[in-house]
Amino acid sequence: MAGICCGLVGESEPSATAEPSSRGSRLRILEPRPFKFVADVALPPASENGRKRQRVEVMPSEGIGSGREARKARVEEEKGKGASEVKVARATDGSTSSRDNLQVEPQESPKFGFTSVCGRRRDMEDAVSVEPLFCSESPQKPNGLHLFGVFDGHGCSHVAIKCKKRLHEIVKEEIGSYRESSVQWKEAMQRSFTRMDSEVQEWSDVAKTSNCRCELQTPQCDAVGSTAVVAIVTPDKIVISNCGDSRAVLCRNGVAIPLSSDHKPDRPDELERIQNAGGRVIYWDGARVLGVLAMSRAIGDNYLKPFVIPDPEVTIVDRTAEDECLILASDGLWDVVSNDTACGVARMCLRAQRPPSPPRSPGSSDLAVGANAESSDKACSDASILLTKLALARHSTDNVSVVVVDLKRDHQR
Amino acid sequence: MAAATTAPNPIRRNSSFSPERESFHKFFECWLAEQNQHLHDLISASSPARDGDDQALRPLIDRVMLHYEQYYKAKSRSAKQNVLAMFSPTWRSSFEDAFLWIGGWRPSMAFHLLYSKSGLQLEAQLAELIRGLATSDLADLSPSQLALIDDRQRTTIHQEKAITEKFAKHQETVADASMVELSHTITEMMRAGGGDAAVENEAEMEEEVESALAAKEEGLEEILQMADDLRLSTLKEILNILTSMQAVHFLIAAAELHLRIHEWGKKKDEAQAQTHHLEAHATAQ
Numbered sequence: 001m002a003g004i005c006c007g008l009v010g011e012s013e014p015s016a017t018a019e020p021s022s023r024g025s026r027l028r029i030l031e032p033r034p035f036k037f038v039a040d041v042a043l044p045p046a047s048e049n050g051r052k053r054q055r056v057e058v059m060p061s062e063g064i065g066s067g068r069e070a071r072k073a074r075v076e077e078e079k080g081k082g083a084s085e086v087k088v089a090r091a092t093d094g095s096t097s098s099r100d101n102l103q104v105e106p107q108e109s110p111k112f113g114f115t116s117v118c119g120r121r122r123d124m125e126d127a128v129s130v131e132p133l134f135c136s137e138s139p140q141k142p143n144g145l146h147l148f149g150v151f152d153g154h155g156c157s158h159v160a161i162k163c164k165k166r167l168h169e170i171v172k173e174e175i176g177s178y179r180e181s182s183v184q185w186k187e188a189m190q191r192s193f194t195r196m197d198s199e200v201q202e203w204s205d206v207a208k209t210s211n212c213r214c215e216l217q218t219p220q221c222d223a224v225g226s227t228a229v230v231a232i233v234t235p236d237k238i239v240i241s242n243c244g245d246s247r248a249v250l251c252r253n254g255v256a257i258p259l260s261s262d263h264k265p266d267r268p269d270e271l272e273r274i275q276n277a278g279g280r281v282i283y284w285d286g287a288r289v290l291g292v293l294a295m296s297r298a299i300g301d302n303y304l305k306p307f308v309i310p311d312p313e314v315t316i317v318d319r320t321a322e323d324e325c326l327i328l329a330s331d332g333l334w335d336v337v338s339n340d341t342a343c344g345v346a347r348m349c350l351r352a353q354r355p356p357s358p359p360r361s362p363g364s365s366d367l368a369v370g371a372n373a374e375s376s377d378k379a380c381s382d383a384s385i386l387l388t389k390l391a392l393a394r395h396s397t398d399n400v401s402v403v404v405v406d407l408k409r410d411h412q413r
Numbered sequence: 414m415a416a417a418t419t420a421p422n423p424i425r426r427n428s429s430f431s432p433e434r435e436s437f438h439k440f441f442e443c444w445l446a447e448q449n450q451h452l453h454d455l456i457s458a459s460s461p462a463r464d465g466d467d468q469a470l471r472p473l474i475d476r477v478m479l480h481y482e483q484y485y486k487a488k489s490r491s492a493k494q495n496v497l498a499m500f501s502p503t504w505r506s507s508f509e510d511a512f513l514w515i516g517g518w519r520p521s522m523a524f525h526l527l528y529s530k531s532g533l534q535l536e537a538q539l540a541e542l543i544r545g546l547a548t549s550d551l552a553d554l555s556p557s558q559l560a561l562i563d564d565r566q567r568t569t570i571h572q573e574k575a576i577t578e579k580f581a582k583h584q585e586t587v588a589d590a591s592m593v594e595l596s597h598t599i600t601e602m603m604r605a606g607g608g609d610a611a612v613e614n615e616a617e618m619e620e621e622v623e624s625a626l627a628a629k630e631e632g633l634e635e636i637l638q639m640a641d642d643l644r645l646s647t648l649k650e651i652l653n654i655l656t657s658m659q660a661v662h663f664l665i666a667a668a669e670l671h672l673r674i675h676e677w678g679k680k681k682d683e684a685q686a687q688t689h690h691l692e693a694h695a696t697a698q
Contacts (some may be wrong), residue, residue, distance in 0.1 A: 115556065117563040120525060122570050348543040385556045386542060393532025 047407055092308060109133065110146045110233060111406035113381025115388040119400045125153035126330050126399040127164035127226075135172040137183055137234060146169060146233040148403050150246045150332040154293070155224035159200050159300040170195050171232070185232075186314045189241040193228065197299050197310035204302075225293075225300030228312070229260055229328055233405060236319055238326065243297045246330045248315075249339045252409075253322035254344035259315045262334075263297040265289050270296040275356055279307030323407040325350055325383070330394035332400035333391045346404050349383035380404045414652045434498040437491040441504040444484055445675065451477050452668040465551040470657035481648060485641050496634040506678025507685075513653050515580055515640035520573050520647045523667075524566040527551065527651060532667040549658050561654045569647045576639050594624055649658050 110132050118124040129151070133144035147168045153160030174188040174195075204224075227244025240248045242260035250257040263270055267286035274281055274289060274296060282291030289296060289307050301308045324347045333342065383404040391400045458473055494497045499516050516521075534552035535542065547553055554562070586592070599618055647669075652660045 115559065117559060118566055118570075120528065122521070124567065223555065345539075345543060347547070352543060352545045382545070382558055385554075385559060388559070389531065389535050389552070390539070392528045393535045395532070 013085075021238060029287050062111075074168070081408040082239060086285075109144075111145075111377045111380050112148065112404060113379075113384040114148075114401070115376065115381070115384040115386060116401040117399065119392055120395075120397050121399050123157070124399055125157040125160055125226075126332070126401040127151045127153065127157065127160040128401050128403060129164040129168060130403065131168040134168050135175055137175065138178065138180065140180075140393075141235075143235045145175075146405075147230060148233070148326075148328055149224045149228060149230040149407060150328045150330050150401050150403060151228050152244065152246050152332075152399070152401070153224070153226040153301075154298075155300075159224050160202075160226040162200055162203060163196060163226055163299060166199060167192065167196050167228070167230065171230075185237075185239045185316055189230070189232075189239065189312055189314045193241065193310050193312045196228070200300050201302060207404075222302070222303040223292075225298040225304075225308070227295065227330070228299050229331035230312075231259075231326055231328055232407070233319075233407075236324075238317045238319060238407075240315040240317070242315075243310055243312045245295045245334075246328070247334050249327045249342060250317065251324040251327065251347050252320065253324070254343070254347065256339035258339055259317060259326075261313065262331075263313075263364070265294065265296045266288065267296065274307045277306045291404075319407065321409075325380075325407055326403075326405040328403040328405075329387070330399060330401045332396045332398035333387060333402055334389050335398065336394035336396045337387065341390075345390065346383040346385055349386055349404075350379045350406055350408070352379070380406050432663065434495060434503060437487065437498065438504045438625065440487050441502075442489075444480075444487075445672065446481060448668055449672060451480060452665065452672065455665045455668065456662050458602070459665060460659070461549065464658045467657045470661055474652065474657060474660050474664065478649065478652065481645065485645050488641060491640060492634050492637055496630050496637060500635055506675060506680035506682050508681055509674060514573075515576065516637050517640060517644055520569050520640075520643045521566065523647050523651055524562065524569070526670065527562065527663060528668055530662065549656070550662050551655075551659050553659070558654050562651065565647070565650050565654065569643065572643050576636065576687060579639070580636050581609060583629075586632070587629065595621060 003196070013374070112130065114128050114130055116126050116128045127150075129147065129149035131147040136142045136145050137145060149163065149167060151160035151163040171189070171192045174192045175183050178184070178188070201233040204222075219339055227246040229240065229242045229244070229246040231248055232239040232241075238250065238259070240259040243263065245262040245264060246260075247262060250259050264287060265271060265274065265281040271281055271287075279289060280291075280300050281287050281289060284291045285296055288294050289304055293301060293304055293308060295308070296313065297309050298304075299310045325343075325347055327342055329342070337345075381404075384402045387402045388400050388405070389397065391402075454473060456656070457479065458470055463469060488499065502510065502513075504515070512519075531551035531554055534548065534550045538548045538550075538552050541548055542552060595618075599622070602614065602618065651663065655663055
């Protein structure tokens, strides 16, 4: 089944156990959970928390004093974009008409939900990118691809916002460059991230009129960067590219499978890479590159190059029938909610709103299917919002951004 | 009634008597007693059975909000008489005083209060929420509510920063050229001492000092008004976003926190005063 093409994934995971989707099993899973939550609360990753908090204080300190007007402009700009960053998206499902013809999937619209809030921070530096059907793989494979991304900025929000606006366009160009041949995902994504990084750099050099906190003034501007965890969902694959300490987790048959490995300066291979490049990792309230940045890879952060690099680690997973959902989130969630808990909550939300087994009879009307599709998307946003609220409940001190993508293919069963 | 509201207040950190100060102090004690009564009403109204009973809940919420409005109106009136008293509130405990932002609670704190209370209620009912059951309290914030709250939070923080900045600028004017010159002139006069001309001059200078200080106080009054407006508008906006039952839960949390912190602070002050008194006694002997 699972063709996981990356060594860092899944090796230590417990084997998946088949879980009948009966009400009984749902209750059984729910019962012990409160204790689990208590345990999680009792054992917070203290060192990580401390590290994060420190990062937050260290990075923007120089940029704060001078940017009042800029902040004002930024807030207004963000407000102008719509209700706010907390948007819950619901894709309309195009699958209703294709039910009669199960073999053909013209455009599988994804079901997803996302939430992004300022939380207990005083500045919003997260950005979320949701691009359903943003391009197709090739003329031979016209099925739409979907891109989801979470970008957790530091120093200021402009790099994260730039990634949200541009990265999917860059990825689309890179995919397009393969024309007839099949896409080499790893190199395509690595090139995309490199291009994204240089665009951020060029843009910072050019942009004189800025409206963000750092005011794009060097040296402050050089101290701005962002994590990037990007998922491209194809009809048969999930491609995760990660740079920094945001994270993607796949929920497969009830088991949480991390699809990215956080880039922390004290991760042995990262430590070695940094030292080989002539850099140092200083333990100053947690491991930090040159005693400053608490992650070892990021987009931006010019002044920490070549120690902090924008190269993503790319993980490619074949989709299986057991896949339930994909969660992308910033460390505002992961600092206080474990992978397993997040998966448990998300799949419960998705299951709670699916019709109970047995599945619909073949004779059920299109209307019923449509309603189901709608509620399923509601389920995704419910899951993202519940995870966000859980993070806030557990005293997350950071911005919290969560994307939940439903990977079940209801209309195939 | 809460002990704090009836107990005499032996602590006067600022002994300078002022009628406005005294009357606001009394007003505050009454207001606390009323808040305590409202808290009881809110708690009785918060039983799940009352959920959706807007006809019963709305008037209560409106009454509590009106109470907050009355507080700020009274405060504004007193500030016009004596703004300095509002910046060194003898009716607050030292603990509360230490956490004040421009003469009151920090507006962005309201969102932390909301998130903390919501979080506690969420953890208590997570299983129900996962199953998609409604809990009708703050655990049940909908996506659109969370979006509105997040938006309002950013607006509040933005305005809070703007007022802080304005306050900083005003504080810096204490050392502006006219104040420095005035302080120098007066010092020189004091050194020179006596003489009829000096006495005449002194009266003139005193007037000048008074008008200089009055300008500083006017600035304070304006900033205090802005800060209080932001406190009240933040509170109102949050309540507008919440359902009636959620609003009741939020107001309960706000009142509980306010009343208990006040009591704890008072106790601390009393204990401190006791120690101080004993030490003074020992030294005297």
